[in-house]
Amino acid sequence: MRVSKKTLVTCMLIASLGFAANAIAQGPDTPLPRTMRPVIRGRQAAVSSMKAEATEAASRILQTGGNAFDAVVGGQAALAVTDFALNGVGSDAVVLVYDAREKKVLSLNAEPRAPKLATIEWYEKNNGGKIPVSDGLLSGGLPGVVDAWYILLDRWGTMSFEQVLQPAIDLAENGFPLSEGRARMIAGTQKILKYSSTIKIYKPNGEAPKAGEIFKNPDLARTLKKLVEAERAYKAKGRHEALKAARDRFYKGDIAREMAAFSEASGGLFRYEDFAEYTAKVETPVSTDYRGYQVYKNPSASQGPTELIALNLLEGYDLKALGHNSADFISTSVEIMKLAMADREKFLGDMDFIKIPYDGLLSKDYARERRKLIDPAKASLELRPGSRWRRGAALACRSRR
Numbered sequence: 347m348r349v350s351k352k353t354l355v356t357c358m359l360i361a362s363l364g365f366a367a368n369a370i371a372q373g374p375d376t377p378l379p380r381t382m383r384p385v386i387r388g389r390q391a392a393v394s395s396m397k398a399e400a401t402e403a404a405s406r407i408l409q410t411g412g413n414a415f416d417a418v419v420g421g422q423a424a425l426a427v428t429d430f431a432l433n434g435v436g437s438d439a440v441v442l443v444y445d446a447r448e449k450k451v452l453s454l455n456a457e458p459r460a461p462k463l464a465t466i467e468w469y470e471k472n473n474g475g476k477i478p479v480s481d482g483l484l485s486g487g488l489p490g491v492v493d494a495w496y497i498l499l500d501r502w503g504t505m506s507f508e509q510v511l512q513p514a515i516d517l518a519e520n521g522f523p524l525s526e527g528r529a530r531m532i533a534g535t536q537k538i539l540k541y542s543s544t545i546k547i548y549k550p551n552g553e554a555p556k557a558g559e560i561f562k563n564p565d566l567a568r569t570l571k572k573l574v575e576a577e578r579a580y581k582a583k584g585r586h587e588a589l590k591a592a593r594d595r596f597y598k599g600d601i602a603r604e605m606a607a608f609s610e611a612s613g614g615l616f617r618y619e620d621f622a623e624y625t626a627k628v629e630t631p632v633s634t635d636y637r638g639y640q641v642y643k644n645p646s647a648s649q650g651p652t653e654l655i656a657l658n659l660l661e662g663y664d665l666k667a668l669g670h671n672s673a674d675f676i677s678t679s680v681e682i683m684k685l686a687m688a689d690r691e692k693f694l695g696d697m698d699f700i701k702i703p704y705d706g707l708l709s710k711d712y713a714r715e716r717r718k719l720i721d722p723a724k725a726s727l728e729l730r731p732g733s734r735w736r737r738g739a740a741l742a743c744r745s746r747r
Contacts, residue, residue: 403513423514439494456494456626458487483614496593518567521560656686658713692731
């Protein structure tokens with residue numbers, strides 16, 4: 347992400363608001379040559395999301411006086427309804443924020459945490475030492491997105507939960523046309539049949555809904571309304587306390603107790619204490635300069651820093667001279683990603699338990715050293731991570747002197 351010098355406060359919600367575009371106060375222009383996507387122009391703001399309903403929700407919030415952070419929360423809440431498989435209320439959030447007042451990029455880490463019972467010993471004793479990837483109650487993490495909503499609204503937003511969640515509540519109560527992809531997902535997911543609560547929502551008449559049918563989720567609407575109710579109850583104590591009351595009802599109140607009770611009754615590992623102790627973090631992002639652009643990523647997520655490692659390697663090549671999608675272009679890109687992902691496998695992980703040597707991993711000296719391993723005439727078949735701990739410390743010492 348390149349930081350703009352404009353005074354607008356902007357916010358990016360990774361893996362939640364992306365892909366389909368919409369602009370305020372102006373419609374699409376004619377498509378450019380060789381693309382089916384129109385140019386979008388506007389004077390105030392732009393909203394981008396995976397679903398038209400979410401784009402509309404965020405746009406509506408901007409048009410009624412909300413800022414970018416209010417719009418992000420409202421748009422993501424709408425995604426929780428319409429894109430429930432990927433962006434539901436049970437999901438996590440990784441956010442990059444540019445605070446124009448502080449002129450600073452920040453990282454919001456609302457990633458999932460494993461429940462306390464999810465230990466190596468538990469899986470060895472109860473599941474043959476394996477983590478079942480297809481069972482959320484045994485392998486899933488604690489949801490972080492509601493805490494992300496709270497932090498975004500409390501620290502940078504201007505609106506209430508009641509205002510930003512209303513579009514999502516309307517969608518959940520009144521329904522929306524189901525997409526082909528989500529219809530196929532519901533029809534093909536046998537796990538839905540495991541619980542009466544999911545059958546009631548996703549196969550209410552014993553059959554999966556068809557694409558184009560109006561899909562409703564009254565249970566989710568009630569959950570979102572509970573957040574609004576908690577906020578209203580604390581409104582007299584001020585905005586901060588009201589927002590926190592909504593957040594705490596999800597993680598420490600009756601919603602958390604209901605989720606924990608369902609997990610325990612269904613053989614899952616989540617307990618009330620797991621929800622009550624969850625908290626998202628605001629962190630300093632990691633970054634690198636790529637050809638004059640300062641690129642920022644969340645330090646606690648593995649994919650973002652891996653991209654920074656790859657960009658440092660890529661900086662040593664003239665991709666234009668290689669020719670777009672030529673054999674040399676593709677080969678070089680693939681070999682770069684092999685090296686970056688090898689470092690990811692060795693060095694990146696949970697920052698609560700390990701120290702990640704970013705000073706070394708993201709240094710230009712390290713990239714030059716690693717680049718020597720790339721043979722343009724030969725594909726590597728080995729996992730070749732570097733050795734960063736000692737070198738990273740040495741680089742840090744030299745820079746201080």
